[in-house]
């Protein structure tokens with residue numbers, strides 16, 4: 321070793337790893353579950369040790385009991401099914417209409433001129449303000465409930481689709497046009513797949529909002545449904561049912577989240593491939 | 599025809615051209631980027647368009663691909679023309695093969711698509727996602743996508759500019775090879791004189807809205823950048839570009 325190299329060569333070291341770290345799946349799952357678990361324990365502890373009155377907050381045991389009551393009377397399935405049908409139909413109608421409108425106004429200038437301003441104005445109207453009007457149009461039956469949910473889920477879907485279509489790389493769209501893709505083939509082949517992250521995010525939000533729609537819709541003219549359950553709990557002042565409703569909504573939330581995650585993984589496989597540089 | 603184009607041997611009759619530009623003018627604001635351009639390209643001819651950045655090379659190419667309209671003059675192009683841009687412009691949400699066959703209908707497009715991928719040496723990447731490709735590979739996919747429809751006119755807008763020097767050399771060879779085999783008319787936009795001289799049958803220098811030089815390069819392929827004939831051409835083209843080389847490679 322020469323003197324120069326002693327002077328010049330700095331101590332070398334392995335570079336710090338800056339890439340995405342892969343985590344242990346089980347540890348990750350454990351950490352994810354830990355906060356909700358802590359909340360559950362706190363709930364259980366405070367309500368069973370008299371720190372919080374069960375008049376104010378029913379204990380987990382009472383809620384589970386209320387749950388079994390519903391299961392045994394068969395009402396849980398009846399209510400779940402009724403709400404599922406209403407929400408499913410309403411979201412399907414609202415989402416597909418909004419998807420088409422969002423695509424039309426995102427893809428064509430004429431479409432934007434005709435659709436966007438109008439929809440943006442309507443979008444600001446809180447859909448709950450439509451309840452009295454819809455009741456006078458559709459009565460208090462299924463049509464009213466489905467329509468309300470459809471309207472409630474249409475606006476986020478429209479906004480996200482429009483945004484998604486607008487943010488598709490214009491250079492890629494230009495290139496695709498150059499290779500002969502026009503009109504709906506351009507939409508289906510290039511624009512919609514590229515806007516899919518936005519569209520699925522919208523679907524998540526729509527499903528959440530449809531639960532709000534359900535509560536509003538099932539307050540009148542309903543004898544079944546998870547929104548109706550809220551009304552029931554309020555009428556009979558049953559704290560255990562009130563809390564049960566929240567638990568049910570939380571479970572639905574988890575379910576929706578899992579389903580959408582699964583859809584995202586299967587519908588957008590390209591997001592899991594490649595690196596940030598490419 | 600304008601005085602700048604007398605340099606070339608016009609054996610082509612009007613029926614024997616795939617591109618005809620007559621008096622093409624294009625301005626942005628009060629800047630006249632193209633000023634009465636006349637240009638004929640023969641079938642199978644490989645034309646390189648040279649010019650410093652901002653002289654309107656891309657603008658000319660966009661006029662030819664229909665992405666822009668001229669302010670004056672006529673633009674005539676063949677029905678099948680494809681473009682390779684500086685960036686690959688692949689649809690990230692579609693697999694490589696689907697990107698190659700984009701805009702073509704159904705199953706029959708599959709085989710030619712695979713054949714084109716094989717030609718650019720990427721047959722094994724057909725089922726990959728674009729984001730997994732390197733820059734050079736992505737650009738080869740873009741080339742396969744342009745070739746698969748057997749264009750009569752292939753437009754290349756600085757397709758090698760974003761690549762590293764080694765990949766660029768490989769891509770240049772590949773393009774020379776594929777164009778020799780498929781014989782589309784090619785308009786290669788570049789700012790690299792050597793690239794133009796290695797690949798093209800004819801090199802045009804665009805400067806101040808018009809052609810400062812339009813010269814046929816009648817040298818056999820493959821060419822050597824140190825060949826005296828190439829060196830002489832290089833000097834002329836550089837001076838047409840307004841660059842006076844202090845010494846050519848020979849004088850080292």
Ligand SMILES: Nc1ncnc2c1ncn2[C@@H]1O[C@H](COP(=O)(O)OP(=O)(O)O)[C@@H](O)[C@H]1O
Nearest residue numbers: 626627631649650651652653654655656657658
């Ligand atoms: N859409 C446009 N609007 C305004 N100016 C433009 C537009 N496109 C190109 N230009 C101008 O025209 C000139 C030529 O551009 P371009 O054809 O891209 O040059 P090159 O490809 O030779 O580098 C530049 O000065 C550029 O600023």
Ligand SMILES: [Mg+2]
Nearest residue numbers: 655656657756
């Ligand atoms: Mg350019």
